[in-house]
Amino acid sequence: MTSETSGLARRLLAAMAPLIFAGVAAAHAPAPAVVPAADGKSSSASAAAPASKGRKQAEDATLALIDGAARLASAAPGQRGRLLAEVLELARTRRDGLAGIIESEPEAVLRVALPVEARAALPAEATPFLEQEADEEGDIEVLHVDFPDSLDYYQYHLLTARGRLSLNYASNAPVLLTGTRVRVHGVRVGDALALADGATTTAATTAAMPNTLGAQRTLAILVNWSDAPTQPFSVAQAQSVIFSTTSNYDYEASYQQTWLTGDVAGWFTIAATSTTCDYWSIASQAKQKAAAAGYALSNYSRFVYVFPSNACGWWGMGTVGGSPSEAWIHTRYGFVLQVVGHEMGHNLGLYHSHSLDCGSAALAASGCAAAEYGDYFDLMGNGGNTPHYNAFQKERLGWLNAGVSPPITTVTPQAGTRTFTIAPTERARDASPRALKIARSDACTASKDWFYVEARQPVGFDAFVASNPNVLTGVLLHKVTEGNPDSSYLLDLTPATSAWTDPALPAGQSFTDATLGLTITPVSVGSSGATINVTYAGGSCARAAPAVTLTPTGTRWSSAGAGVGYTVTVTNKDGCGCASSAFDVRASAPTGWSATSARTATVAPGASTSTSIVVTSPAAAATGFYTFPLAASNASAPTSSTSASTTIALATASSIALRVATDKSTYVLPAKRNTTMNALITTTVTSSGSGVPGVLATVRVTDARGSVTTLTGTTGATGSVVVSYPMRAKTSPTGTYSVTSSATVGTTAVSSGASFAVQ
């Protein structure tokens, strides 16, 4: 806390939330989707993550700020100075908290980002502490950081004319190459942006990957530390690892089309110690030293920084694409092809090669767990060997299925059985196909999956499969989603065994995918390749869950009792064999809320339709952030259903009001003994001007002698309740009586007073 904090603000803040939101320590360690288990298989972490502590604190800080601003707006002049200081401290603390979690939980920042109206209601002095809606343009930098323990992550920056911004994607980061010109729209806190789905647009459509063929001009720079100027390997060793081993790997895997040329510079001792880890500084100092030593940096399109052990926890890091591309090799974890070839794979534009574990099945509609590095038969996975990149990755590089590269045979749905042959992956370039690319979905389905089938033999860098009878006599299957470069999933075609070292589908066995009634059967597999039968059932209706989008997106700001409207767009993703369908749209709003439901028009497979629904919170709902799903299900096949999450923020507790009034201002006691008369006391509770029913009002009447009577009642449909206060002749004192009525709506306590005279 800063020293100028007032005592009151200090107490208020202490009550509100810890000063720094949770999550700061976890920045850069995204929640892993998959927890590797001891047997080499993997298990999935819970899909529905509970609200994190950091998110809850961001919500509380946001509501506290809005509440503080409302109190300031209605404060008496004498209190304004103190309340303004409080509001500014709330704004400052919230800003620091958001800055602390924006990298680890950008979704929480987007969730609480204040809408324009809320920002306008804050005092102008708070503006410097508020997040901003930002539109920025620049070149994106995509870095991948590889950890030995799978805590890997991608890091995104935008290089703009005004500086370098970190880009933090709440979900679905765009799959782009370093150097791509992009525009982003998001919420900015300091030099960091939080970005939602679809927040990044590129100027140009994605072209074929550049710079993946021919000689790759590479400068490897060896650097060490001012406190530990060790040289754990020689320049000759570096030459060998990079310009022999890694270059030979590229040459073989690319079918003799890609190799590395260039130089090794260094050793250089840079102004950094072994107890730090600043990759940006390592890169810039390495380049400065090399330039000073006479290397013309413009001669190279790839830089590789190689250094001995320091405080970095990762074994390597690489830009995904980029010209020049950059790779960092932390040799504490080895100066070997497994690291250099992997990072330079990122440099070429590759993402990781994953595995997908669906338990007792090779593939299932749900319940599958992905392992980030789980493909042990691809250098972009992590099996400890030196495998070729898989056929999908090679196709992305243009090393297959482009130019003079060996082809891939595309198999589209066609009823009946067809037979195809492929040559082994490793064989030198010729015109034989090296993989089958088999359609898993038909032309009606917007998002297309493919199965890639390839055959490995113990040749060259794949020599290690010599000891693997499963791979030698079977074919590898990968599942890939069209248009998504980060979607390579190795499947386990021997799900009965727990190992990932035997994923191949053995010759003579079949894999059937229900979606299109597709069956893949390797008939024979050997040193000359594989013969594979592919069968589509044909004529069947392959149901698929629809796609759902909500408009508007993001947190919807509202007040208790108000309705919030959504336009729900549903895309029918059924296969072409299915008849048109309508979709039922429903909200699973919180208990006590109400929501309309709707059925869409009937649309053909592949087509989209929209409808709208309204979700209404109860007038007595507490302030807070409410998250719930909206689901669309196929009216013809209700289990084909997809839900989208939405959040409504109720932030207007200050609009809750209570009025109390008596039916007369003066009561005259009856003359006759033992006669009772009543004062009728009406309490009305409103939210944004509308009556709030169902609220318990507590009415305390203090008579002219100071005796207190407490009466209670619950408000009715109009938000009002009448209680009767009895007075008796000769018994009740004359004089002034006071009335206080109080109630709590959600978390907001409100009260008001009145008085009457008795004669």
Ligand SMILES: [Zn+2]
């Ligand atoms: Zn990696």
